[in-house]
Amino acid sequence: MKRGFGFRIRRHDEALREIDEEIQGHLEARIAHLTAQGLSPDAARAEALRRFGDVAAGRAALLAQARRHRLRVRIVVALEQSVQDVRYVGRSLLRSPGFSVGMIATLALGLGINAAVFRVADQVLLRAPAGVRDPHRVVRVETTADFGGGPQRATSFSYGDAERILAGGAFEAGAMYAAPRRQADRGREVAVSAVDARYFRLLGVEPVHGRSFLADEARPGTDPRVAVASHAYWERAFGRAPFTGDQTIVLGARTYRVVGVAPPGFSGLELDPTDLWIPLGDGEFGAGSINGVRIPWYHSDMLRAMRVVGRLPSARTGRVAAGRVTGALSAIDEAMSRPRRTAVLRPIVPAGDAARQGDAHVLLRRLSGAALVVMLLAIANAANLLLARGVGRRSEIGVRLAVGAGRGRIVRLLLAESLLLAAAGGGAAALFGGWTYDALRRLVFPDARWVASAVDLRTFIFIALAAVAAGIGAGLAPALQATRRDVIAALREARAQAPAPRRTRAALVVVQTALSLALVVAAALLVLSLVRLQGVRIGFDPQGLLTVSLSGDLRDPRSRNAAELAERLGDVSGVRGVALASIAPFGSTSMMDITVHGAPFAPEAGDDTPHYAGVSDNYFAVMGMRVLEGRGFAPTDVPGSEPVAVVNASMARRFWGSASPFSSCIQADVCARVVGIVENVRDGPGGEAPMRFYLPLPQTSRPGSSAIVRAEPAAVRPAADTARALLRPGQPGRIEVVADRVARMLRPWQTATVLFVSLGAVALGLASIGLYGIMSYLVSARIPELGIRIALGATPADVTAMVLRSGFRLVAIGGVFGLALAALASRLLNSLVFGVSPLEPAAYAAGCVALFIAAAAAMLPPARRAASIDPVSALRAE
Amino acid sequence: MSRHPEKLTILRGTLDVLVLQAVSARPLHGFDVSLWLDERSGSTLRLDDSALYQCLHRLEARGLISGTWGVSENNRRARYYEITEEGRRHLATKGERLLSFARMVTTLLAPDSSRG
Numbered sequence: 001m002k003r004g005f006g007f008r009i010r011r012h013d014e015a016l017r018e019i020d021e022e023i024q025g026h027l028e029a030r031i032a033h034l035t036a037q038g039l040s041p042d043a044a045r046a047e048a049l050r051r052f053g054d055v056a057a058g059r060a061a062l063l064a065q066a067r068r069h070r071l072r073v074r075i076v077v078a079l080e081q082s083v084q085d086v087r088y089v090g091r092s093l094l095r096s097p098g099f100s101v102g103m104i105a106t107l108a109l110g111l112g113i114n115a116a117v118f119r120v121a122d123q124v125l126l127r128a129p130a131g132v133r134d135p136h137r138v139v140r141v142e143t144t145a146d147f148g149g150g151p152q153r154a155t156s157f158s159y160g161d162a163e164r165i166l167a168g169g170a171f172e173a174g175a176m177y178a179a180p181r182r183q184a185d186r187g188r189e190v191a192v193s194a195v196d197a198r199y200f201r202l203l204g205v206e207p208v209h210g211r212s213f214l215a216d217e218a219r220p221g222t223d224p225r226v227a228v229a230s231h232a233y234w235e236r237a238f239g240r241a242p243f244t245g246d247q248t249i250v251l252g253a254r255t256y257r258v259v260g261v262a263p264p265g266f267s268g269l270e271l272d273p274t275d276l277w278i279p280l281g282d283g284e285f286g287a288g289s290i291n292g293v294r295i296p297w298y299h300s301d302m303l304r305a306m307r308v309v310g311r312l313p314s315a316r317t318g319r320v321a322a323g324r325v326t327g328a329l330s331a332i333d334e335a336m337s338r339p340r341r342t343a344v345l346r347p348i349v350p351a352g353d354a355a356r357q358g359d360a361h362v363l364l365r366r367l368s369g370a371a372l373v374v375m376l377l378a379i380a381n382a383a384n385l386l387l388a389r390g391v392g393r394r395s396e397i398g399v400r401l402a403v404g405a406g407r408g409r410i411v412r413l414l415l416a417e418s419l420l421l422a423a424a425g426g427g428a429a430a431l432f433g434g435w436t437y438d439a440l441r442r443l444v445f446p447d448a449r450w451v452a453s454a455v456d457l458r459t460f461i462f463i464a465l466a467a468v469a470a471g472i473g474a475g476l477a478p479a480l481q482a483t484r485r486d487v488i489a490a491l492r493e494a495r496a497q498a499p500a501p502r503r504t505r506a507a508l509v510v511v512q513t514a515l516s517l518a519l520v521v522a523a524a525l526l527v528l529s530l531v532r533l534q535g536v537r538i539g540f541d542p543q544g545l546l547t548v549s550l551s552g553d554l555r556d557p558r559s560r561n562a563a564e565l566a567e568r569l570g571d572v573s574g575v576r577g578v579a580l581a582s583i584a585p586f587g588s589t590s591m592m593d594i595t596v597h598g599a600p601f602a603p604e605a606g607d608d609t610p611h612y613a614g615v616s617d618n619y620f621a622v623m624g625m626r627v628l629e630g631r632g633f634a635p636t637d638v639p640g641s642e643p644v645a646v647v648n649a650s651m652a653r654r655f656w657g658s659a660s661p662f663s664s665c666i667q668a669d670v671c672a673r674v675v676g677i678v679e680n681v682r683d684g685p686g687g688e689a690p691m692r693f694y695l696p697l698p699q700t701s702r703p704g705s706s707a708i709v710r711a712e713p714a715a716v717r718p719a720a721d722t723a724r725a726l727l728r729p730g731q732p733g734r735i736e737v738v739a740d741r742v743a744r745m746l747r748p749w750q751t752a753t754v755l756f757v758s759l760g761a762v763a764l765g766l767a768s769i770g771l772y773g774i775m776s777y778l779v780s781a782r783i784p785e786l787g788i789r790i791a792l793g794a795t796p797a798d799v800t801a802m803v804l805r806s807g808f809r810l811v812a813i814g815g816v817f818g819l820a821l822a823a824l825a826s827r828l829l830n831s832l833v834f835g836v837s838p839l840e841p842a843a844y845a846a847g848c849v850a851l852f853i854a855a856a857a858a859m860l861p862p863a864r865r866a867a868s869i870d871p872v873s874a875l876r877a878e
Numbered sequence: 879m880s881r882h883p884e885k886l887t888i889l890r891g892t893l894d895v896l897v898l899q900a901v902s903a904r905p906l907h908g909f910d911v912s913l914w915l916d917e918r919s920g921s922t923l924r925l926d927d928s929a930l931y932q933c934l935h936r937l938e939a940r941g942l943i944s945g946t947w948g949v950s951e952n953n954r955r956a957r958y959y960e961i962t963e964e965g966r967r968h969l970a971t972k973g974e975r976l977l978s979f980a981r982m983v984t985t986l987l988a989p990d991s992s993r994g
Contacts, residue, residue, distance in 0.1 A: 022908060025908075055928070
């Protein structure tokens with residue numbers, strides 16, 4: 001710096017001196033000329049000065065001009081030099097394609113995976129739902145209360161509680177709405193959410209066409225049959241037709257007038273996009289769901305369907321507002337002598353349905369961690385590769401220093417090399433990351449709404465910054481190290497080992513081994529849990545099973561009833577059996593007040609109540625459920641014969657423990673004697689199965705609403721098509737291929753497994769490359785020594801063993817650290833693994849075996865090379 | 879450009895062409911150029927020598943002339959300016975354009991000046 005400054009001063013002086021000399025010469029020539037013409041010296045001098053003009057100003061102008069010119073020249077030279085540098089570096093990289101490809105692949109993998117995970121995390125965890133004004137001030141109300149057995153979270157409220165919360169003055173503005181439900185519009189599924197009149201205004205969402213809801217329309221019981229469509233749904237349903245205000249949509253058997261269209265992008269607050277909003281006053285919303293008795297839902301304290309959102313006066317007033325919500329609920333809790341509920345206000349910014357936040361989000365967070373580890377590995381690898389190259393180029397750099405190249409210029413060349421590699425790696429990472437991102441969103445969040453943007457600027461900036469940081473970080477140290485040496489030593493010991501980089505590289509390999517082993521163990525844990533998951537008995541056989549569930553008014557003579565459907569479906573070829581049930585095997589449930597006579601245990605308050613279903617006599621057989629004890633239903637279980645019931649294993653355990661339930665009866669209208677125990681049908685792989693009991697459909701007053709079809713696997717889709725064709729126009733129905741449902745349920749685990757296994761493989765690959773690099777380097781550094789050993793009689797096998805020993809020493813150190821790290825980190829995977837302890841020895845053993853194989857594969861080629869050293873040439877080189 | 883209102887003032891681009899013309903035959907130092915301009919114009923064109931040097935340096939920065947230190951006829955160190963190839967091309971095109979412009983102005987103004 002100091003030298004550079006002095007340099008500039010000197011050049012500056014020189015320019016000024018030349019200008020002065022030129023002016024001086026000019027004036028003297030002019031004076032001489034004038035004197036020759038007969039002027040006195042004084043007069044000539046005065047005239048010369050007059051003709052020149054302002055000498056000081058002229059001199060300054062000339063100097064400024066010279067300076068500008070020099071700057072321009074300097075810029076041009078610098079540009080030319082950089083072009084030269086890039087060309088030079090490009091050529092030298094092309095000369096060692098192995099190194100270049102290794103670097104670029106390393107960066108592409110490390111950064112690409114990170115960019116993809118970052119982008120998904122950004123969309124799912126960090127970005128507010130689109131279209132909401134000031135989203136950081138909008139909060140969702142949740143409560144926690146302890147009913148004994150730990151705090152329980154509630155995200156939905158009864159209508160009365162929601163009213164109380166909104167009247168409590170906690171928010172600048174508030175609204176309630178029901179989370180979207182799936183309904184059918186002419187055979188298509190539509191996500192419909194019921195909202196109050198304040199909903200759109202609260203969120204700052206102005207319809208682009210028409211209006212939002214009026215206060216009257218949102219009053220329960222008014223049944224206005226109007227709807228607001230999301231922009232996407234509007235385009236799907238009406239294409240480019242102009243909005244008229246009297247277009248209609250048919251949901252089930254009801255026709256709705258579309259009175260407004262939401263602005264593009266807005267699709268509600270849940271991760272699942274909402275297609276249609278109806279006002280809370282809608283007659284169909286919440287109708288007829290409690291045991292077939294039409295209770296006005298807004299009078300029921302049991303039906304908790306309302307979500308409450310509020311807008312805070314400022315983002316920092318959350319605590320005050322939460323206190324007010326708690327206060328608003330405390331009176332009713334006290335009056336009902338219930339445990340007091342405490343309000344929690346959650347920002348809507350981590351968008352997503354509270355229930356869905358679970359698995360996918362945990363997975364995403366773990367994945368981010370794993371991706372970060374892979375990036376660390378990649379950077380370590382890049383540093384390792386550049387270090388190796390730095391060592392290899394020591395003699396080249398020595399020559400350059402000797403012929404007078406400045407240290408600065410060499411550092412610049414090495415940096416240019418890192419940056420060029422970073423740019424190429426970054427470009428590859430962008431491609432690879434884009435591809436991974438698409439794969440991720442299809443695999444993990446297929447139903448989520450995504451902000452459609454072809455080029456994500458933030459992701460691009462992220463990749464660019466990370467690539468440059470990795471490039472400089474990985475390149476600077478070797479660059480400085482390579483030049484921090486005196487010329488003679490560099491030339492003399494061009495091939496001798498330098499202790500410092502060797503230790504650094506050994507440390508890098510240890511770190512890489514440890515990190516990759518931890519990732520591989522994590523992947524192994526997930527593979528094991530997926531294997532266990534697929535082996536889990538879910539209580540029925542999903543393959544070849546189809547359910548057709550009807551909703552709407554089943555007594556309407558214009559609708560198909562389930563019995564009629566079952567008959568027709570039984571005729572489809574490949575169908576082996578069709579059963580009927582009052583309710584679909586999954587999803588919705590029916591409860592009724594029951595008394596169990598003769599059971600040693602009575603369910604405690606706050607316990608789940610058993611759900612029930614009326615089923616046809618072949619139901620258990622068609623579902624593939626095993627009857628564990630007693631009998632299933634028979635065609636003889638009809639009205640008039642003895643009322644009977646079958647309980648599931650979960651209910652049998654809770655009510656009867658190890659005692660026999662067969663002398664007990666379940667009292668609803670009549671007392672139905674328990675005649676059998678069937679296995680539990682699980683909704684999800686974890687947790688305890690809910691209690692259920694079954695009654696013979698003919699003995700209940702309920703009509704069948706579901707047909708369950710057991711078919712040859714190949715006949716499932718044709719049967720589904722037949723069922724679809726059988727539905728009357730406008731009849732709401734849901735046709736589900738059960739195997740798809742089960743697959744969907746397993747998807748988070750499958751995804752986690754696939755991703756972790758790929759990350760683990762990438763990590764192992766990176767570690768192997770690193771190991772290969774350092775082993776090759778160590779071997780070439782030890783050529784003279786090994787040559788002597790061979791000359792003294794060491795066999796190739798001895799030499800190979802020696803090299804492998806030194807390599808495995810590093811691997812062993814890294815392995816010990818890696819196992820410890822895996823044991824510590826595996827606890828983070830707790831919610832992602834199933835039926836596997838985080839310390840499962842098999843996973844750790846598998847990780848070690850994988851590491852051993854990868855290490856051996858990486859070390860064998862250098863070890864072989866060591867064994868084939870020719871002692872004569874090795875010694876001569878010395 | 880000139881601070882002599884009674885003399886002809888001159889536009890920058892024009893001066894460039896005139897200076898190029900001055901050094902086109904042989905290398906000249908600054909004072910020679912000034913003399914050349916004075917003689918050729920019959921002393922009607924006068925500009926500050928300071929402006930002339932700025933012009934010379936500007937032309938040199940643009941690569942139209944090149945300057946080298948030499949020794950003048952009275953044995954002084956002086957900077958000699960020589961026209962470059964690029965300078966010649968510039969002189970040819972710009973000189974031609976200037977000439978036709980001057981001819982046009984002359985033609986246009988001729989009747990007026992005869993009447994006046």
